[in-house]
Amino acid sequence: EDQVTQSPEALRLQEGESSSLNCSYTVSGLRGLFWYRQDPGKGPEFLFTLYSAGEEKEKERLKATLTKKESFLHITAPKPEDSATYLCAVQEATSYDKVIFGPGTSLSVIP
Amino acid sequence: NAGVTQTPKFRILKIGQSMTLQCAQDMNHNYMYWYRQDPGMGLKLIYYSVGAGITDKGEVPNGYNVSRSTTEDFPLRLELAAPSQTSVYFCASRPAGVLTITYNEQFFGPGTRLTVL
Numbered sequence: 001e002d003q004v005t006q007s008p009e010a011l012r013l014q015e016g017e018s019s020s021l022n023c024s025y026t027v028s029g030l031r032g033l034f035w036y037r038q039d040p041g042k043g044p045e046f047l048f049t050l051y052s053a054g055e056e057k058e059k060e061r062l063k064a065t066l067t068k069k070e071s072f073l074h075i076t077a078p079k080p081e082d083s084a085t086y087l088c089a090v091q092e093a094t095s096y097d098k099v100i101f102g103p104g105t106s107l108s109v110i111p
Numbered sequence: 112n113a114g115v116t117q118t119p120k121f122r123i124l125k126i127g128q129s130m131t132l133q134c135a136q137d138m139n140h141n142y143m144y145w146y147r148q149d150p151g152m153g154l155k156l157i158y159y160s161v162g163a164g165i166t167d168k169g170e171v172p173n174g175y176n177v178s179r180s181t182t183e184d185f186p187l188r189l190e191l192a193a194p195s196q197t198s199v200y201f202c203a204s205r206p207a208g209v210l211t212i213t214y215n216e217q218f219f220g221p222g223t224r225l226t227v228l
Contacts, residue, residue, distance in 0.1 A: 009151070032215050043115075043201050043219030044154070087153065091215060097142065097161060098169065099215070101154040 002027045004090050004102035012108045013078055021073040021086055021105045029093025033071050035064050036087040038104070044087055078109045112137050115220035117202050123226045124192040132187040132223050134202030141207040143185040144217065145169075145177065147198040154201065160185055161207075192227045199224050 007022045025033070032051050036044035048057040050066040057064045061082060063074045073086055085106045089099040118133045136143065141162045146154040146169075156169030160179040174196060176188040185204075189196060203217040 004153075034215060041222075043203070043221050044217075045219070046216040049215055089154075097159060097167075098156060099217075101146075103151055103153040 002090070002092055002100055004088060004100050006086075006088055006102040006105050008105060009103070010106040010108070012110065013075075015079060015109055015111050016077045018074070018076045018078070020075070021107070023071040023073070023088030023102055024069060025071075025088075025090045025100075025102075026069075027090055027092040027100075031091040031093045031095065032099075033066055034089040034091070034099065035071070035073055036089065038085045038087055040084075047086075075107070078107075080109045080111050083107055083109045114138065115202055115204055115218050117200075117220035117223050119223060120221070121224045123228060124189075125228060126192060126194065128192050129188070129190050130192070130225075132189070132200055132202075132225075134185045134187065134220060135183050136185075136202075136204040136218070137183065138204065138206070138218065139182060140204035140218070141182070142205045143179065144203040145175070145185070145187045146201045146203065147171065148201060148222075149198050157187065157200075189225075194227050197225060197227045 003026045005024050035047040038044040048064040053068045055066050061076050065072045085104045087104045088102040091099045115136045144159045145157040155171045158177040160166045166177050200223045202220040205217045
């Protein structure tokens with residue numbers, strides 16, 4: 001069964017303290033892996049798409065990387081405004097229409 | 112562009128009541144989705160549509176119905192509401208691909224928080 005897990009469930013960082021979030025997936029083949037950010041009371045907002053192992057994407061303090069079985073979202077010198085839930089989603093190779101979302105990691109950055 | 116809009120923002124239903132959650136997008140996207148989000152469970156796909164007149168079941172379709180008569184609108188119908196349908200509902204859309212390029216970024220609405228008592 002296709003599955004997406006994320007760890008940790010929650011992460012609390014001091015401002016400026018870098019860390020990484022993990023997304024592990026089990027699918028028979030990967031068409032794409034997606035990272036979204038979700039602020040409280042709002043819908044998810046797209047961050048990155050990764051297509052193949054070894055690929056990296058960056059945006060401000062965030063960098064997403066992909067291996068054959070997992071993806072990492074690295075947060076460098078985070079600020080309080082980076083506090084949000086980060087969702088990972090996976091599109092299986094034979095699926096043109098749907099993605100599977102992980103449960104998310106809730107990140108809190110303390111000033 | 113307003114993007115993806117959802118109404119209502121909040122709703123309380125009694126067990127057995129019915130209602131329709133509205134979703135509209137003004138980006139001319141072919142694909143539209145309905146998800147529910149429960150605490151700690153991520154987003155679960157209820158129904159999706161690849162274009163007007165075409166819909167298909169997702170992971171958790173029981174207790175829900177959809178229709179897609181226009182490109183812009185994708186309403187979700189709850190018949191005989193049950194406490195298990197208490198959740199936050201998100202509508203999303205994305206464009207279809209061009210030739211071999213698939214656009215997978217989904218644009219989400221602000222959500223509808225539904226409580227069934």
